[in-house]
Amino acid sequence: MKPPDRRSGLTLAELLVAMTISTLILVLLSQGISNVSNWSQSLARSRMDQETSTSLFRFIHERLIRVEPLLRPGQPEPEVLFLGTSDQVHMVLAETRYPATPGLYEYVLQIAPRSDQGWELLLARLPLTSLAQFGQRETKPELVIYSGSAKPEFSYRGPDGWQSNWPITNKMPQQFGFTLANWPNIAIALPAAMDPNGADTKTRQGKTDAS
Numbered sequence: 001m002k003p004p005d006r007r008s009g010l011t012l013a014e015l016l017v018a019m020t021i022s023t024l025i026l027v028l029l030s031q032g033i034s035n036v037s038n039w040s041q042s043l044a045r046s047r048m049d050q051e052t053s054t055s056l057f058r059f060i061h062e063r064l065i066r067v068e069p070l071l072r073p074g075q076p077e078p079e080v081l082f083l084g085t086s087d088q089v090h091m092v093l094a095e096t097r098y099p100a101t102p103g104l105y106e107y108v109l110q111i112a113p114r115s116d117q118g119w120e121l122l123l124a125r126l127p128l129t130s131l132a133q134f135g136q137r138e139t140k141p142e143l144v145i146y147s148g149s150a151k152p153e154f155s156y157r158g159p160d161g162w163q164s165n166w167p168i169t170n171k172m173p174q175q176f177g178f179t180l181a182n183w184p185n186i187a188i189a190l191p192a193a194m195d196p197n198g199a200d201t202k203t204r205q206g207k208t209d210a211s
Contacts, residue, residue, distance in 0.1 A: 056121070056146055057178070057186050063107060064176055064188050067091045070104075070131065083135045084156050084166035084173070087111035090135050092128060104128040108139045111152050121146035135169065150181035157187070 069080045070092065083090040089109040096102050108124040122141035128134065146152060155177035156166040166173050178186040 059145055060109070060176075060178060060186075061188050063091070063093060065191055066093050067172065067190065079131075079170045080172045081106075081131065081134045081169055082166065082172045083169050084154055084176075086153050086155070086164040089154055089176075092134065101127070106134055106137075109154075110139065110141065111154070112141075114147070118147065118149050119151045120144050121152050146180075148180075150183075153179045155179065 067080065067082060081090075081092045087110065091107050093105055093107050094103070095105055104127075106126045106128045108126070110122045110124065112120050112122055114120055121144070123143040123145055124139035124141045126133075126137055126139065153164075155162050155164055156173035157163075157175035157177065158166070158168075158173050162177060172190050174190065176188045176190060178188070
């Protein structure tokens with residue numbers, strides 16, 4: 001009688017070894033796919049954070065460089081209306097284009113807590129018909145320009161260095177600072193503070209309703 005040919009199939013031990021190797025390969029592949037997925041999600045979050053920070057910086061920068069030095073009737077020098085704390089900034093901008101009605105506006109950037117322990121950066125805009133109204137009215141936010149878990153903070157650089165409040169309403173700080181956790185600190189030089197007697201100021205002479 002002819003003995004059985006061992007090469008005609010796998011033994012139980014060989015089958016178990018093959019299954020073990022296949023399982024290890026599947027586990028390694030699964031971990032690799034998971035790592036790639038986590039890396040892709042982390043990269044997407046990082047890219048989104050970068051785009052958000054860039055857009056936020058551009059939004060704030062475009063408004064700060066448009067702050068209007070105003071010349072009251074009878075005053076020899078222009079006056080820049082600017083008021084700042086660590087969580088709120090008031091400034092005056094001129095609007096000349098649609099959809100806004102042409103004129104002066106008080107812009108307010110305000111940091112406020114959310115109900116879920118996060119934070120928001122809000123924008124309000126108020127028509128300014130009298131300079132005496134500046135910083136005296138209740139604001140109603142019109143736009144949320146940032147929402148997240150990290151709290152933004154404002155700071156101001158004057159002759160004595162950086163500080164968290166800027167109470168001098170008729171002068172501007174030399175630089176405006178914006179800080180947010182995990183983002184690079186932003187410092188914006190303010191043209192109105194460096195050249196308050198510029199040509200643009202002279203064009204506003206006599207056109208402001210100052211009471």
